[in-house]
Amino acid sequence: MSDQDWDVVIVGAGAGGLTLASYLGKSGVRVLVMDPRPEIEPLGRGELIQPLGLEILEELSLLEGLHGLPHCRNEGFQFLNGKSELLMRSRYSCLEGRFPFAISLEPHHLDQLMVNQLTNLSGVRVIFGARYHSHRTNETGVVVEWEESGVARTAFSRVLVGDDGRRSRVRSSGKFSGQVVTYNDSYLSWSFDIPPEGPDVLKGQEGQYFLSAGKIFFLFPVSPTRRFFLYMLKNRDRRFLNEKGLDGLLSELDGWVDGMSGVLRKGGLQDTAQIPEMVVMKVSLKNWVDGNVVLMGDAAHAMNPHVAQGRNQAMQDARVLAKLLCEGLALGSRGCSSALSEYERIRRPVTERLHGLADEMTLVWNSGNPLIVKVRERVFRGIGRKPSLERKIVRTISGLGFEPLTVLDRMNAFWSGG
Numbered sequence: 001m002s003d004q005d006w007d008v009v010i011v012g013a014g015a016g017g018l019t020l021a022s023y024l025g026k027s028g029v030r031v032l033v034m035d036p037r038p039e040i041e042p043l044g045r046g047e048l049i050q051p052l053g054l055e056i057l058e059e060l061s062l063l064e065g066l067h068g069l070p071h072c073r074n075e076g077f078q079f080l081n082g083k084s085e086l087l088m089r090s091r092y093s094c095l096e097g098r099f100p101f102a103i104s105l106e107p108h109h110l111d112q113l114m115v116n117q118l119t120n121l122s123g124v125r126v127i128f129g130a131r132y133h134s135h136r137t138n139e140t141g142v143v144v145e146w147e148e149s150g151v152a153r154t155a156f157s158r159v160l161v162g163d164d165g166r167r168s169r170v171r172s173s174g175k176f177s178g179q180v181v182t183y184n185d186s187y188l189s190w191s192f193d194i195p196p197e198g199p200d201v202l203k204g205q206e207g208q209y210f211l212s213a214g215k216i217f218f219l220f221p222v223s224p225t226r227r228f229f230l231y232m233l234k235n236r237d238r239r240f241l242n243e244k245g246l247d248g249l250l251s252e253l254d255g256w257v258d259g260m261s262g263v264l265r266k267g268g269l270q271d272t273a274q275i276p277e278m279v280v281m282k283v284s285l286k287n288w289v290d291g292n293v294v295l296m297g298d299a300a301h302a303m304n305p306h307v308a309q310g311r312n313q314a315m316q317d318a319r320v321l322a323k324l325l326c327e328g329l330a331l332g333s334r335g336c337s338s339a340l341s342e343y344e345r346i347r348r349p350v351t352e353r354l355h356g357l358a359d360e361m362t363l364v365w366n367s368g369n370p371l372i373v374k375v376r377e378r379v380f381r382g383i384g385r386k387p388s389l390e391r392k393i394v395r396t397i398s399g400l401g402f403e404p405l406t407v408l409d410r411m412n413a414f415w416s417g418g
């Protein structure tokens with residue numbers, strides 16, 4: 001094989017692409033990964049690696065490396081109301097298995113760890129500063145047009161994988177139909193260090209979700225001394241924020257976490273314009289496979305972060321796809337096609353169920369309707385009093401199962417929460 005010939009070309013060195021390259025490279029498959037960024041860069045927010053993701057990292061012998069990165073072991077979450085009163089806790093300790101916890105961290109640390117591991121695999125090449133442009137298929141595979149540091153390049157691959165995120169160019173170049181929508185509400189995201197004299201309430205290791213009428217504030221540890229938050233921007237209305245100004249925003253945050261404003265100011269926050277806005281999208285497609293071209297991760301199924309699953313599901317796509325592809329590549333062109341169809345058959349229903357759950361959570365959590373807020377708070381309290389219901393929630397969020405609350409469960413929670 002020449003430098004232009006590959007078994008698999010992966011567009012995008014995100015969570016999914018890097019995981020796929022790791023699995024395939026360890027099995028001796030020749031893989032090219034391309035990404036336009038000059039290198040792995042911080043995203044400006046944290047992420048949760050759920051028990052599902054931890055299982056995958058263990059399979060890839062990355063757990064030890066993960067423990068060496070700045071991170072926090074998350075035993076659970078607290079859900080609080082607008083007065084910072086505890087409504088319920090979701091604790092991973094109710095799970096059986098190897099990982100009764102999640103890990104929260106700034107994801108670029110993990111991505112860099114994965115890239116470092118890939119450099120030891122002789123069949124894998126990861127190229128940064130490399131942008132995919134288009135592709136065309138023929139009887140034996142896919143011709144990929146891309147650009148490396150401004151120079152046009154062509155590669156031939158038996159299979160092309162699009163893991164190029166929610167605005168995927170592979171998706172728009174291929175025959176993929178379905179919906180790509182932006183949710184009404186976005187999030188302001190900020191990461192900051194806690195000074196030693198910072199308030200104790202900020203030093204806890206559990207994630208905190210503060211929910212009040214039309215307001216959401218998530219606060220997570222990403223290392224023992226670093227935190228990040230997401231603050232919901234209702235209807236993506238930045239004008240409202242400008243009117244409120246930094247003082248208004250900080251006094252609201254102080255209302256949830258006393259002493260927050262001092263820490264943020266000390267960390268260099270001087271203007272709301274400094275805080276990046278993260279839009280949230282949903283990608284819901286009718287097909288993930290077009291000939292020998294396949295989509296994965298956010299390109300195939302971006303989902304609302306309320307389910308805290310996007311990265312974990314991209315990694316699970318990679319795990320399933322890698323196993324099927326290794327078998328399929330050995331059987332030739334027909335083998336590849338059936339591997340890709342089987343991958344879509346297994347994975348699409350899982351992500352469709354998560355989309356449904358995320359939409360429901362968005363409706364209930366983001367709501368400013370006083371009646372919905374009242375019912376929500378009562379149901380949360382009820383779940384906190386019923387270990388069987390807490391377990392269902394944690395199993396679903398862990399990525400290890402899908403056990404949404406039934407109508408009976410919800411009624412049970414409502415009556416128990418009074």
Ligand SMILES: Cc1cc2nc3c(=O)[nH]c(=O)nc-3n(C[C@H](O)[C@H](O)[C@H](O)COP(=O)(O)OP(=O)(O)OC[C@H]3O[C@@H](n4cnc5c(N)ncnc54)[C@H](O)[C@@H]3O)c2cc1C
Binds near residue numbers: 036310
């Ligand atoms: C606010 C917020 C909070 C979140 N929190 C969590 C969480 O707690 N837990 C969790 O599991 N998930 C979370 N997610 C979701 C998670 O970030 C994504 O689902 C995950 O990053 C998807 O991985 P991916 O590999 O599919 O795509 P991405 O990580 O988006 O990677 C796509 C890659 O493709 C590259 N690319 C783009 N165009 C091209 C091109 N033309 N050529 C080559 N490469 C290209 C990009 O540079 C990028 O590196 C959150 C998302 C948001 C918005």
